[in-house]
Amino acid sequence: MASHTTLLPKKGRASRVTISDVADALGMTKSTVSRAMNGYPDISESTRLRVQRAAEQMNYQPLSHAQAIKTGQTRSLGLVLQLSDHDAQRPFLAEFLAGLSAGASTKGYTLTVAAADNDTHLSEVFQNLWRDGKADGFILPRAMVKDPRVRLLRDTEVPFVLFGRQADPTGCCWFDIRGEDAMRDAVLHLAELGHRRIGFINGGEIYTYAQLRREGFLAGMAAAGLEIDPKLVAGDSVTRRDGDAAAARLLDAANPPTAIVCAVDHVALGVYRAATDRGLVIGHDLSVTGYDGIEDGSHAQPPLTTFAVDSRQAGVELATLLIRRLSGEAPETLRKTAGATFLDRGSTGPVPNHN
Amino acid sequence: MASHTTLLPKKGRASRVTISDVADALGMTKSTVSRAMNGYPDISESTRLRVQRAAEQMNYQPLSHAQAIKTGQTRSLGLVLQLSDHDAQRPFLAEFLAGLSAGASTKGYTLTVAAADNDTHLSEVFQNLWRDGKADGFILPRAMVKDPRVRLLRDTEVPFVLFGRQADPTGCCWFDIRGEDAMRDAVLHLAELGHRRIGFINGGEIYTYAQLRREGFLAGMAAAGLEIDPKLVAGDSVTRRDGDAAAARLLDAANPPTAIVCAVDHVALGVYRAATDRGLVIGHDLSVTGYDGIEDGSHAQPPLTTFAVDSRQAGVELATLLIRRLSGEAPETLRKTAGATFLDRGSTGPVPNHN
DNA sequence: ATGAAAGCGCTAACAG
DNA sequence: CTGTTAGCGCTTTCAT
Numbered sequence: 001m002a003s004h005t006t007l008l009p010k011k012g013r014a015s016r017v018t019i020s021d022v023a024d025a026l027g028m029t030k031s032t033v034s035r036a037m038n039g040y041p042d043i044s045e046s047t048r049l050r051v052q053r054a055a056e057q058m059n060y061q062p063l064s065h066a067q068a069i070k071t072g073q074t075r076s077l078g079l080v081l082q083l084s085d086h087d088a089q090r091p092f093l094a095e096f097l098a099g100l101s102a103g104a105s106t107k108g109y110t111l112t113v114a115a116a117d118n119d120t121h122l123s124e125v126f127q128n129l130w131r132d133g134k135a136d137g138f139i140l141p142r143a144m145v146k147d148p149r150v151r152l153l154r155d156t157e158v159p160f161v162l163f164g165r166q167a168d169p170t171g172c173c174w175f176d177i178r179g180e181d182a183m184r185d186a187v188l189h190l191a192e193l194g195h196r197r198i199g200f201i202n203g204g205e206i207y208t209y210a211q212l213r214r215e216g217f218l219a220g221m222a223a224a225g226l227e228i229d230p231k232l233v234a235g236d237s238v239t240r241r242d243g244d245a246a247a248a249r250l251l252d253a254a255n256p257p258t259a260i261v262c263a264v265d266h267v268a269l270g271v272y273r274a275a276t277d278r279g280l281v282i283g284h285d286l287s288v289t290g291y292d293g294i295e296d297g298s299h300a301q302p303p304l305t306t307f308a309v310d311s312r313q314a315g316v317e318l319a320t321l322l323i324r325r326l327s328g329e330a331p332e333t334l335r336k337t338a339g340a341t342f343l344d345r346g347s348t349g350p351v352p353n354h355n
Numbered sequence: 356m357a358s359h360t361t362l363l364p365k366k367g368r369a370s371r372v373t374i375s376d377v378a379d380a381l382g383m384t385k386s387t388v389s390r391a392m393n394g395y396p397d398i399s400e401s402t403r404l405r406v407q408r409a410a411e412q413m414n415y416q417p418l419s420h421a422q423a424i425k426t427g428q429t430r431s432l433g434l435v436l437q438l439s440d441h442d443a444q445r446p447f448l449a450e451f452l453a454g455l456s457a458g459a460s461t462k463g464y465t466l467t468v469a470a471a472d473n474d475t476h477l478s479e480v481f482q483n484l485w486r487d488g489k490a491d492g493f494i495l496p497r498a499m500v501k502d503p504r505v506r507l508l509r510d511t512e513v514p515f516v517l518f519g520r521q522a523d524p525t526g527c528c529w530f531d532i533r534g535e536d537a538m539r540d541a542v543l544h545l546a547e548l549g550h551r552r553i554g555f556i557n558g559g560e561i562y563t564y565a566q567l568r569r570e571g572f573l574a575g576m577a578a579a580g581l582e583i584d585p586k587l588v589a590g591d592s593v594t595r596r597d598g599d600a601a602a603a604r605l606l607d608a609a610n611p612p613t614a615i616v617c618a619v620d621h622v623a624l625g626v627y628r629a630a631t632d633r634g635l636v637i638g639h640d641l642s643v644t645g646y647d648g649i650e651d652g653s654h655a656q657p658p659l660t661t662f663a664v665d666s667r668q669a670g671v672e673l674a675t676l677l678i679r680r681l682s683g684e685a686p687e688t689l690r691k692t693a694g695a696t697f698l699d700r701g702s703t704g705p706v707p708n709h710n
Numbered sequence: 711a712t713g714a715a716a717g718c719g720c721t722a723a724c725a726g
Numbered sequence: 727c728t729g730t731t732a733g734c735g736c737t738t739t740c741a742t
Contacts, residue, residue, distance in 0.1 A: 066735035098470035115453035421719035
C-alpha cells in the first residue's frame with residue numbers, strides 16, 4: 001500500500017527533510033508551505049495541491065517537536081492506566097492498546113501511556129503529562145459515576161474522551177457499549193424460556209457501566225412482568241472469585257433462582273463453579289448469562305453465553321473521537337455508542353422442573 | 356512526599372517557567388543555566404548548585420520538545436507491542452506497563468506505546484517512531500531466537516533493551532528471568548520424590564526463553580541421571596488448549612509419564628484438564644509443575660506449582676536499563692538476570708504405584 | 711495570495 | 727569559568 005519508507009540511516013538519526021527543503025524545491029518560502037500544509041484559508045488551491053504533492057513525494061512530515069514548541073500540540077494522545085483487579089486478567093488491555101495505536105497512527109498521532117498507582121498519584125500523572133506537553137488530550141478508560149478525572153480535566157479545559165458514559169455530559173465526549181440493552185435482552189430471553197426467578201450479579205458499582213446494566217436488568221424484568229427479589233440481586237462482583245461468592249449466596253437462598261444474569265464475564269465463570277459445586281448443570285438446572293466475552297473460549301465449559309465487546313474497535317473509536325475533539329469539534333457531536341451482540345452459546349435452557 | 360505541583364491553569368496550557376526566567380532571576384545567561392542543568396564540566400560547583408536550587412524552587416523543567424529539536428532526545432521510551440495469543444490472556448501487560456511507567460517517570464522519562472499488526476508492519480512502526488523522535492530508544496518484549504527487531508535496531512544503532520536474552524549478545528542489553536534454573540529445580544524436586552518418567556512441555560520455540568527452559572529441563576534430567584524419552588517431550592505450547600492437547604499425547608503414550616513439567620503456566624492448566632479427563636488426580640496420580648505464575652489463583656484447583664515472575668519489576672528494570680543505555684553506558688554493563696522463586700503449592704506428589 | 715522577518719525554548723560553538 | 731551569538735524546524739504576525 002503505502003510506498004515503503006526509506007531505510008534507517010546506518011548511523012544516528014536520519015537527517016530529515018525539512019520544511020525549507022520543500023520550500024526550496026518548490027521555489028517558495030517556508031511560510032507558504034507551512035500555511036498550505038496547515039490548511040490556512042489564504043492559500044490558493046493550486047499551490048496547496050502543489051505543496052501537498054511535493055510533501056508526499058519528498059516524504060516530508062513536519063517534526064512534531066518543532067511544531068509543539070510554538071503550538072503546544074505534539075500529536076500524541078495520553079492514556080493513564082489505573083491498575084485494578086478488574087482489568088488485569090484480560091485480553092482487554094492489549095486489544096485496546098492496539099486499537100488506540102491504530103486509530104491514532106492513521107492520523108499521524110502517537111500514544112503516550114502512563115500508570116498511576118493510587119488516587120493521590122493520579123492527578124499528578126495527568127499534570128505532568130499535560131504540563132510537559134506529552135499529551136494533547138486524554139483517553140479515560142472505565143468511566144466512573146463520580147469520576148475524579150472528569151472533574152479534574154473538565155475544570156481545566158483539557159481535552160479528553162471517555163470510554164463509558166457520564167450522567168452529567170457537560171463537556172464530555174465518549175464511546176460506550178450499550179450493555180444495558182444486552183442485560184435487558186438476556187432477561188427477556190430467559191423469561192421467554194419460562195424463567196421467573198432470575199438473579200442478577202452486577203459489576204463494580206463505582207463505574208457507570210454497572211449503573212446502566214442494572215437499569216437494563218430492571219427494564220427487562222419490568223418488560224417481562226417479573227418481580228425483583230432483592231435476595232436474588234448482588235453487586236460489586238468483578239472477578240471469578242467474586243462471582244463464586246455472590247452465586248453461592250443466591251443459590252443458597254431459601255428460594256433460589258433458576259437463572260442468573262451477570263454483568264461481567266469472569267463473574268459468570270465464578271457462577272459456573274458455585275453451580276458445579278452444588279451439583280447443578282449449567283443450561284439445565286441453572287441458566288447463566290454473562291457479559292463481555294472471554295474470547296478464547298478456554299475458560300468456559302460448557303460454553304458461556306456472552307455478548308462480545310470488541311476492545312480493539314473501542315480503541316479505534318476513542319482515538320478517532322479524541323483527535324476530532326483536538327481539531328476543535330464540539331463535545332456534543334462526539335458521543336457514540338455501539339450495540340452488543342447477543343450470543344447464546346448454550347448456557348441458558350428451560351426452567352428445571354424438579355422443584 | 357513530593358511538594359505538590361501547582362494546579363492546572365483554569366484555561367489552556369500553563370505558561371511554563373522557561374530557562375530565561377531562571378536565568379533572569381539568577382542574573383546569568385540562559386547558556387550558563389543550560390550547561391549547569393546538563394552537567395557540563397566547565398561550570399563551577401557553586402553556580403551549578405545555585406541553578407539547581409533555583410530550578411527546583413521555581414519549578415522549572417526544560418521543555419523536552421524544545422530540547423529535542425536540538426538534541427534529538429525527547430526523554431521518552433518506545434514500546435512496540437506485537438499481539439499474540441501468548442500475551443493476550445494475562446496480567447502480564449498491565450503490570451509490565453506499570454513497571455515501565457514507574458521506572459521511566461522517576462528519571463523524568465515517559466512511555467510511548469505502539470502496536471504492530473504483522474511482521475511487515477513491524478519495521479515501519481519502529482521507523483516512524485524513531486524518525487519522528489517519538490522515542491529515544493526501545494524496549495523489546497519477548498526476545499526471540501532470531502529476532503528481526505534486534506537485527507533492525509542493532510544495524511542502525513538505535514538504542515534498545517531486551518526482555519529476554521540473545522545468543523549473539525553484540526550490542527544487546529537485557530533483563531531476563533532465569534527460567535532454566537526453575538525448570539532444573541523442578542526436575543530435581545520430582546526426581547527426589549522418586550519420579551523417573553518425567554515429561555516436558557515447552558513454550559513457544561521461537562522465543563529464547565523456550566530454548567533456555569528446555570536446556571534447564573535437560574540439565575535437570577542429566578543431573579538426576581534420568582533418560583529422556585522423546586515421546587514425553589512436547590513443545591510450542593502456550594495456551595491452555597495447547598497444554599490440553601500436548602498432555603493428551605503424553606498421557607496416552609504407551610508408557611505415560613508420572614510427572615510433567617511445563618514451561619508456561621496456562622499450559623499447566625491445560626494439563627490439569629487433560630489429566631482430569633482421564634480420571635487422574637493432580638498431586639497423586641500425576642505431578643504437574645508449571646512456570647510463570649497465574650497470580651490470582653482463581654484458575655488452578657488444586658493449586659498449581661509455580662515460579663512467580665514479577666512483571667512489574669521487570670518493567671522497572673528494563674526502563675532503568677534503557678535510560679542508562681541512553682546516557683551512554685556500554686551495553687556490556689547493562690545485562691541483568693533475576694532468579695525465579697520455587698513454590699510447591701501441592702501439585703507434585705510421590706510416584707503413583709498403581710501401574 | 712505570498713514573502714520577509716521575528717521568535718518559540720533550548721543547546722552549542724566560540725570567545726574571552 | 728561565563729557571556730555572546732547562532733541557530734534547530736517550525737509558526738505567525740505584518741507587509742505587500
